[in-house]
Amino acid sequence: MPWKNSPLEIQHRGDEDYYLFIDESGEHILKNFDTTRPIFTVAGVLIEASSYNQIKEKINNLKLKYWENGVYQEKGKTKKVCFINRAIRRRQKAFSKHYLNDEEYNNFILDLSDTMEELDFQIISSCIDKTKLVNQYINPAEPYSLAMMFIIERFAKFLHNKNKKGLVMLEARGKKEDGLLLSELLDIYNYGTRYMSYRTIQKRITGFYFNKKWYDNNQKTYLGLELADLIAHPIGHFALYNEKTKAFNRFETKFLGYKDYIGKGLKIFP
Numbered sequence: 001m002p003w004k005n006s007p008l009e010i011q012h013r014g015d016e017d018y019y020l021f022i023d024e025s026g027e028h029i030l031k032n033f034d035t036t037r038p039i040f041t042v043a044g045v046l047i048e049a050s051s052y053n054q055i056k057e058k059i060n061n062l063k064l065k066y067w068e069n070g071v072y073q074e075k076g077k078t079k080k081v082c083f084i085n086r087a088i089r090r091r092q093k094a095f096s097k098h099y100l101n102d103e104e105y106n107n108f109i110l111d112l113s114d115t116m117e118e119l120d121f122q123i124i125s126s127c128i129d130k131t132k133l134v135n136q137y138i139n140p141a142e143p144y145s146l147a148m149m150f151i152i153e154r155f156a157k158f159l160h161n162k163n164k165k166g167l168v169m170l171e172a173r174g175k176k177e178d179g180l181l182l183s184e185l186l187d188i189y190n191y192g193t194r195y196m197s198y199r200t201i202q203k204r205i206t207g208f209y210f211n212k213k214w215y216d217n218n219q220k221t222y223l224g225l226e227l228a229d230l231i232a233h234p235i236g237h238f239a240l241y242n243e244k245t246k247a248f249n250r251f252e253t254k255f256l257g258y259k260d261y262i263g264k265g266l267k268i269f270p
Helices: 049-066 085-090 102-118 130-136 143-162 175-191 198-204 223-241 246-254
Strands: 018-025 039-048 071-074 077-080 122-129 166-171 205-211 266-269
Touching (some): 018 143, 018 223, 049 102, 085 223, 122 143, 122 223, 130 143, 143 175, 143 198, 198 205, 223 266
Parallel strands (some): 018 166, 166 205
């Protein structure tokens, strides 16, 4: 199966009904982690293939509204603007005052919030409380693979109920880390989980792919990975403080199973 070790260019695919884009927030390490920030979040943005190009157009139009040709300069190179939560919050790179003055920045935040609310996607996410995890389990599972297990179960169930197929795309973090996570994902794919058989997973999920947010010499971005990045931090904040930020309120209705989405579209563990 070539998808086991080859990156995917989404525009070249045509045999899936849904795409699930994955990004994370927080650290997944269990040794010597910051106990004031114990939540590790994996956020999945679920997009129907038929809606992908329309969503892409809306995101690109927003970039064109605030950046000439939708690009900016970074270390002397021209790059497509990429919506990254951390950079937006800290006003770095394309979101710095060099590109957006205070009024423009505030208007952009409002437009981005409106766009996120309007876009047609759903959310499957998982938050791992590392403090509770290490306190309750003698040999706790690795948080990233644990969170992905919850997400894959729910994605496979979603696809099975609709008699559809879908792929999973994760943000590439590095060859070694991606290889380790892919090994964990293949175990789930080949053997299933306690609640989802390998037959259903293999029938419904066509593959796992790792890609950077930017591609084509930094002139294009994977919008699904951008959306997953945008929602991951507010979801983690909610899991830690039981507090809904303004951003969270804008996309809350998109959780799978809303209004009763805890344990469905959002799994918090333990």
